[in-house]
Amino acid sequence: MTPAIETRGLSRRFGDVLAVDGVELRVERGTFYGFLGPNGAGKSTTIKMLTGLLAPSAGAVAVLGRDMLDADAALDAKRRVGVVPENLALFDNLTAEENLTFVGRMHLLPRETLRDRGGELLALLGLDAEGRKLSADFSHGMRKKLALAAALLPNPELLFLDEPFEGVDAVTSRVIRDLLAGYVAKGRTVFLTSHVLEVVEKLCTHVGMIVRGRLVEQVAMADARRDGRSLEEIFLHAAGGTAADPRALGWLGGESP
Ligand SMILES: Nc1ncnc2c1ncn2[C@@H]1O[C@H](COP(=O)(O)OP(=O)(O)OP(=O)(O)O)[C@@H](O)[C@H]1O
Ligand SMILES: [Mg+2]
Numbered sequence: 345m346t347p348a349i350e351t352r353g354l355s356r357r358f359g360d361v362l363a364v365d366g367v368e369l370r371v372e373r374g375t376f377y378g379f380l381g382p383n384g385a386g387k388s389t390t391i392k393m394l395t396g397l398l399a400p401s402a403g404a405v406a407v408l409g410r411d412m413l414d415a416d417a418a419l420d421a422k423r424r425v426g427v428v429p430e431n432l433a434l435f436d437n438l439t440a441e442e443n444l445t446f447v448g449r450m451h452l453l454p455r456e457t458l459r460d461r462g463g464e465l466l467a468l469l470g471l472d473a474e475g476r477k478l479s480a481d482f483s484h485g486m487r488k489k490l491a492l493a494a495a496l497l498p499n500p501e502l503l504f505l506d507e508p509f510e511g512v513d514a515v516t517s518r519v520i521r522d523l524l525a526g527y528v529a530k531g532r533t534v535f536l537t538s539h540v541l542e543v544v545e546k547l548c549t550h551v552g553m554i555v556r557g558r559l560v561e562q563v564a565m566a567d568a569r570r571d572g573r574s575l576e577e578i579f580l581h582a583a584g585g586t587a588a589d590p591r592a593l594g595w596l597g598g599e600s601p
Pocket of ligand 2: 389430506
């Protein structure tokens with residue numbers, strides 16, 4: 345079977361900045377892949393190119409065996425994937441229920457399936473009392489949860505989630521983690537970015553690290569565990585992080601204003 349995601353020399357330039365630089369990814373189906381890296385490393389830019397939201401400057405992307413640079417093949421891939429992008433693709437002037445109805449109709453879900461799944465998703469994510477509220481009036485965490493519900497509704501083969509846990513409360517975070525673990529256990533694939541290393545360490549089977557646009561490390565979590573390496577160690581090493589100099593910002597907390 346073709347891998348869930350495969351890229352060759354994937355690159356994206358913004359003016360003088362090479363935000364993504366020759367990334368070669370291969371993510372097998374049934375993988376829970378964590379895509380990590382410091383702020384500005386190129387994670388969201390990569391996800392946008394993998395999902396057809398942004399054109400690469402160079403390189404090739406195949407998602408579920410479909411060439412994302414071919415319009416027809418990309419459309420076929422988009423029918424099969426769920427995405428929670430960085431800026432949450434919601435329709436602000438629609439209610440939560442209407443957002444889900446719109447997505448369900450686009451995916452040609454039967455009305456009854458749509459209603460049942462929509463109700464179940466809103467209840468599971470603690471949004472059932474908010475179904476009639478415009479998504480523009482949602483809090484940040486509520487918007488994130490609604491975007492996730494919309495991505496899950498069509499039962500995709502592959503999920504792309506850009507920071508799904510950011511801004512989400514602890515109870516919902518647990519619900520989402522369990523739900524995603526069950527989804528991968530059934531053979532589906534998740535590709536997510538997150539800065540919450542403890543969550544990534546618990547959930548992910550494979551981890552890739554991007555630093556200044558370059559994929560600098562790819563590890564199977566089973567190998568990392570066997571070698572006794574924590575994800576934080578791997579991350580700090582890959583990102584070249586060091587402890588803060590105790591003399592830094594010496595004025596902070598001092599006498600003068
Ligand atoms: N539309 C754009 N125009 C110009 N520069 C951009 C654009 N989008 C991203 N960049 C730049 O590309 C680089 C990578 O940004 P990206 O959003 O992919 O980082 P990230 O790894 O997702 O970071 P974070 O962890 O903060 O979300 C940054 O230098 C950013 O300023
Ligand atoms: Mg980002």
